[in-house]
Amino acid sequence: ASRTEHSVKIFFDHCVPKPFARALLSHQVKTTAQMHWQTLNNGRLLAAAATTFEVFLTVDKNIKSQQNLKSLPISVILLDVDRNTPDALIPFAPFVELALLRIKAGQMIEIDTSGSMKIVE
Secondary structure (H helix, E strand, O other): OOHHHOOOEEEEOOOOOHHHHHHHOOOEEEEHHHHOOOOOOHHHHHHHHHOOOOEEEEOOOOHHHHOOHHHOOOEEEEEOOOOOOHHHHHHHHHHHHHHHHHOOOOOEEEEOOOOOEEEEO
16 A cells, blocks of 8 residues: 555544544544543653554644653654644644654654644754
8 A cells, every 4th residue: 555545543642632533534543532541641641652553643832841752652743733623723634644644653743833844853
C-alpha cells in the first residue's frame, strides 16, 4: 500500500475534543476516555499511548517544556491553536494529514494556524 493509504493510530490528548476525529476518518483515533486513561498525565500518558499508538495529538503547548523531546516514546503533533473547539481544529485536518506523511518516530511537529509546520527540537 502506498504511504497515502496508510492508516495511522492516533491518540488524542485530554485537551483534544473527540469530534475532531471525524476530520481524520482514514486513521484509527482514540481518546483518553475511550482508553480509560483519564487519570494519566504527561509522561505517563505518553508512555501508555506509545504502547499502542503511533502519534500523540495535542494542543498543549507546555508539552515542549514538560517532556524530553529526544526520548519521546511516540511521535507528537502539536496544534498551535487559541481554542480547542472542534470548529477551531477542523481547519487543521489537512495539515495533520501532511504531518502524518512526514513525521518520524519520536519526533514532534508543531502546526500553526497558517498550516506552517516545524519540527520541535
